[in-house]
Amino acid sequence: MAGRELVCVTGAGGYLASWLVKFLLEKRYVVHGTVRDPCDDKNSHLKALEYASENLQLYKADLLDYEGLYAAIEGCDGVFHVATPVSAPVANPEVEIVEPAVVGARNVVNACVKAKVKKVVVVSSVAAIIRNPNWSKDHVLDEECWSSFDNSKPRTGWDWYDVSKTSAEQEAVGYADRNELNLVTVCPSLIIGPMLQPKINSSSNFLLLLFGKSNLGEFYHSSSSSSSAAANDDEQMDNEKIDFGSIGLVDVRDAAESLLLVYEKADARGRYICNSYVVRVEDVVEKMKKLYPNYNYPKSYNEDIAWPKLSSKKLQALGWTYRTLEDTIIDSFNNYVDRGELTKK
Numbered sequence: 374m375a376g377r378e379l380v381c382v383t384g385a386g387g388y389l390a391s392w393l394v395k396f397l398l399e400k401r402y403v404v405h406g407t408v409r410d411p412c413d414d415k416n417s418h419l420k421a422l423e424y425a426s427e428n429l430q431l432y433k434a435d436l437l438d439y440e441g442l443y444a445a446i447e448g449c450d451g452v453f454h455v456a457t458p459v460s461a462p463v464a465n466p467e468v469e470i471v472e473p474a475v476v477g478a479r480n481v482v483n484a485c486v487k488a489k490v491k492k493v494v495v496v497s498s499v500a501a502i503i504r505n506p507n508w509s510k511d512h513v514l515d516e517e518c519w520s521s522f523d524n525s526k527p528r529t530g531w532d533w534y535d536v537s538k539t540s541a542e543q544e545a546v547g548y549a550d551r552n553e554l555n556l557v558t559v560c561p562s563l564i565i566g567p568m569l570q571p572k573i574n575s576s577s578n579f580l581l582l583l584f585g586k587s588n589l590g591e592f593y594h595s596s597s598s599s600s601s602a603a604a605n606d607d608e609q610m611d612n613e614k615i616d617f618g619s620i621g622l623v624d625v626r627d628a629a630e631s632l633l634l635v636y637e638k639a640d641a642r643g644r645y646i647c648n649s650y651v652v653r654v655e656d657v658v659e660k661m662k663k664l665y666p667n668y669n670y671p672k673s674y675n676e677d678i679a680w681p682k683l684s685s686k687k688l689q690a691l692g693w694t695y696r697t698l699e700d701t702i703i704d705s706f707n708n709y710v711d712r713g714e715l716t717k718k
């Protein structure tokens with residue numbers, strides 16, 4: 374597929390979606406971006422992107438607002454469904470997290486079928502892959518693997534997000550299959566790297582936490598990052614002791630490129646895990662220390678809680694490549710300093 378096509382991106386002002394919109398505009402796509410409030414300052418960065426004035430139009434749409442979504446999707450060749458509530462804990466997770474994710478996915482694919490969209494890319498998560506008590510430590514998880522939740526156990530914190538991503542992906546895939554819609558899903562691991570949007574998103578707190586920035590809000594705890602985790606979801610984390618030992622990471626720009634890749638490759642099918650590294654957090658910190666020695670880094674890690682191994686071979690076979698972790702750390706650091714989140718020491 375070539376540029377000058379009309380595509381829609383849901384949740385355009387978010388962390389990952391902002392990079393996707395930037396790359397789409399640079400490739401001369403015409404973009405309809407949905408946001409909850411086009412006048413909110415948190416979306417102002419979109420209007421400043423190159424080619425935005427001529428090729429980006431923002432639409433107001435909540436995930437529960439079918440008509441609003443349809444208005445943005447109508448006439449589009451392709452749709453990237455990125456929006457979902459990314460937060461924990463909240464007072465009523467079924468209503469605030471699961472319902473918008475699942476009903477939103479249904480609304481988007483429903484609108485795509487009605488609007489005869491040629492191709493849909495849905496952003497899922499490894500949360501829809503790794504949360505399954507049957508996965509052993511040595512099992513390398515691929516796209517055949519689905520998370521499975523024990524409904525008899527109480528859910529806390531990020532469990533609800535993991536449930537929402539799994540259910541939303543299943544909803545989108547099932548609906549697309551029944552309606553012969555060309556739909557591909559991408560499942561990224563924890564996304565890090567420079568931010569374009571003004572408000573810090575959840576996953577960017579991971580590197581900021583390792584740099585010793587305190588008073589962070591929500592963060593992906595180990596419950597979302599391990600199939601066997603049982604850590605303290607509702608407590609805010611300090612960076613003295615990290616309550617997990619390893620994590621799967623991908624740079625936000627590589628994740629955004631993967632969405633474009635699966636969209637543009639006509640032979641892309643099914644699910645794609647998008648993960649660059651499953652690394653020990655201590656090894657990430659060692660790299661950070663070498664580059665920037667003067668920060669207050671964590672002192673211990675809970676090595677008993679580890680991410681499973683993940684294979685991105687399917688995405689790599691399609692042509693996906695990713696940058697080094699050092700490059701991501703350097704670009705993130707410079708971004709945090711430029712934004713005033715970190716002081717240069």
Ligand SMILES: NC(=O)c1ccc[n+]([C@@H]2O[C@H](COP(=O)([O-])OP(=O)(O)OC[C@H]3O[C@@H](n4cnc5c(N)ncnc54)[C@H](OP(=O)(O)O)[C@@H]3O)[C@@H](O)[C@H]2O)c1
Nearest residue numbers: 384387388389409435436456457458473498563564574576
């Ligand atoms: N970041 C990660 O580590 C990671 C990893 C794997 C998968 N993902 C997936 O990647 C996608 C983007 O995540 P992100 O990290 O970029 O998070 P983000 O910055 O929080 O973006 C989420 C977007 O969804 C929008 N949204 C939330 N609830 C909505 C609703 N009810 N109606 C309409 N829009 C709504 C948000 O809009 P507002 O600004 O108005 O709230 C925001 O634009 C999500 O699907 C997420 O599950 C992220």
